Amino acid sequence: MSIRHGLLALLERGPMYGYQLRAAFEESTGATWPLNIGQVYTTLSRLERDGLVQPLPEHDGGQRPYEITASGRADLALWFATPISRTDRPRDELAIKLALALTTPGIDVRAVVQGQRTSTMRTLQELTRLKAREDKPGELPWRLVLDAMVFQAEAEVRWLDHCEASLVRHRPSAAPPPRPVEPLDAPEREEAGR
Structure with missing residues (x-):
C-alpha cells in the first residue's frame, strides 16, 4: 500500500493535520506499518503539489489541517478499483x-x-x-x-x-574444470616478473 493512498483514504473521513493522519494510519493498520511523521508531511506536500489535497487555514496552535480534493477522490477511487499486481510489490x-x-x-x-x-x-x-x-x-x-x-x-x-x-x-551440476594455465615462455616470464 502506498502512503499516498493511505493518507487520501484517511482524508476522505474528513480534514486532518499531520499528527492526526499518522495516528489514524497506524490505528487502521494495527501499527504493523509504523509511519514516520516526516513521511506524512513529505507525502502531504506531494499530494498538495499534485492537486489531490489542499491545506485549510491554520487552527489554534498553528496546526494546518488538510482536506482531500475532487481530484484526490478520483485518484483514490481509481486506486481502490485497481487490483494490486504482483509486479507492483517490492522484490522478494x-x-x-x-x-x-x-x-x-x-x-x-x-x-x-x-x-x-x-x-x-x-x-x-x-x-x-x-x-x-x-x-x-x-x-x-x-x-x-x-x-x-x-x-x-x-x-x-x-x-x-x-x-x-x-x-x-538437487544434484548440483558439475562445475566446469578450471582452465589450464598455459606456461609462459621465457620473454613473457621476464615481462611478468617486472
Missing part, C-alpha cells in the same frame, strides 16, 4: 537471498533455510498470540491486517519446506 528479498546462497561458494543453504524457518515460526507464534486476544467489533481492520500477516507467514513456512525438499533432491 528472501527468494533472492536463497537464489544467491545456492550459487555462492561456502554458504550452507540448508542453514540459511533453517534459520529463516525458525525466525518465521517465531513470528507466526507471536501473530497467533495476538489473534487470541478478545475480539472487539471496532478491531476488524486490525484483524484483517493480522490475518494477512498470519497467512503470509504460513505461506513462507510452506515455501521454505518446499525449498528444503528441493535441496534434498
